[in-house]
Amino acid sequence: MINTSKSNLVFVVAIIGLIVTAALVLFNLASQGHAAFNGSNLGLHWTFPIVVYDYFLLTSTGLAMIASLMLIFGGAHCQPLVRRCLWLAVAGLVGGVSVLALELGYPVRAIWAIPTSFAVTSPLWWKVMFVIAYVVVLLITVNLLRKPGEWPAAARTSAILLLLAALGVTGIAGVVYGSMTMRPFWSSGDVPVAFIFESLLGGLAFAIFFSYLAHGFSQERMSAPLRDVLTGMLPKVFALAIFVHLMFVGARALIGLYSNAEGLQVWQYLAGTSLFHIELWAGLVLPLLLMLSPGLRSNAGSQTLAALLVMISLFIARYDYIIGGQLVPMFKGAWAPELLSYAPSFTEWMLLLMAIFLANAIYVWGEKKFDLSWCKQA
């Protein structure tokens, strides 16, 4: 079971980290404004904060999808993971939205200006509408399952709504990019579907990793039902999810490298970077091999490693996709380079750390408050 002193330590570290990183970010933003970010009018408009925001948001929806699928279809043996996934979804959501708030020009204005605009042609408007619905249903579901014990009957209805809201947020997040036909690197009809699979994979990786973290990376300390899930169905589903995502990544890269279309030359650049190869080989192929091997599949060490590698791989994928789509400048003349160069600024890195500390502080607080490991012993 949960080691209270250890979780207290994690909580204290997260709070201190949060205070330090938030102070640095706020100081830099107050003194330099958005010049503290490395965006530029040459073409890089959405930079690292948007990468972090989307990563956290889509991890959150992935976790919510997993939790709701388990609530709807999983039956009692899935119980030990549901509450953890739901609370992780809350933590990820808060981490992501806080980063977005610091990136927007007018975050407070956005709260009223978006919902009241009824800008139905804008994918971003729909995304925000779905995020609002998602927040409401997520909180209702968390509240319904707040106390250890039998699931109330309403939880199933709530889970169905949560699944729909999470699919909506994730799919429309894909539309935000996929509909940009003027940016061939982003644009494709399958992007919303790819985003949904990517989110599901992220949800699985986070669920596995944080389950182990909560039990000191030892299956012996887990309840029997949790151990059963982690050594039974879950790693197989995890392997399948990695495989599907790998197909999307591979297909996109191959088509990108083959095509002559303007904008897709970014693929040649990406394929030459070590980040891309870490994403592909260390972050997807290796975890897939680990999960395909019957001997390693249910092993605590290999599961934790695979989950961690996938989490990192998905972050690189998000970075390459969002930044890569903007690397070819749009009509900027000969003085603009063929491909823009970009690296996150110090403030942008601090935003990532701030989101990690914030999400972890919320997660550990929930762990203590709601006993996320509770389950009815079989």
Next chain:
Amino acid sequence: MAKWGMVIDLDKCTGCQACTTACAMENNRLPGENWQDVLFYTEGTYPNVSMKWFPRPCFHCENPSCVSVCPTRATYKDPEGGFVLIDWNKCIGCKYCQVACPYGVRFFTDEKAVVQPDIRDVFPAKDDRQWDPPYKGPQDDPSRGIGIQPHGVVSKCTFCYHKVSKAPEGVADLDEDIPELKEYVPGCVRVCAPKARFFGDLDNPESYVNKLIADKRGVRLKEETGNKPQVYYLSGGAAAAVPGLRSMKDKS
């Protein structure tokens, strides 16, 4: 109602950038954040090098992707003249319009200054505007993206809305050679020394801009995007040309 449009004759454009300068003066632009820019392109390798230039305002598209993506309706198409404008009181600085504009004509000026020293530090503003230059145009209409830009919002060329919208109703062309109309002519058109720019009502069959587009086969940039610019280019083969590609390098 008029649908204002521009014709730029690339055979006459000399790349002198008087338009860029006039726009910056007229609209109090920060150095380097050119609502109206002249882009220079070099192509080929020595000795077969050619240099091309390409004047580029916002095209005030008929189907502007910047309008359809804006989640707050801050960017909008003015039905009274076909201008695409930004309401700075509604913009939240999400930059989706910048990402969606196929022509790269929008600016989020909170970023690092393009030209140093940062003139915003030299002339700091007391309110939440970007700067307070010693000369400011008398026009100030944040609901149309005119005047000194506030922090945190996106900006772009307004087709000199503050001038054009005051033109007498029903005129077919705004030409600086017609004394009673010259005050209403956009800054970039008015100063163009070789008279490479024309401005008029695309919905008026009598307008000279329509005649030029028809007679000299005006083309619009990147038609494949479906944005349908209200700026047409005439290009008969002299030095300046509509660039066919963004990338000047071979894939290999």
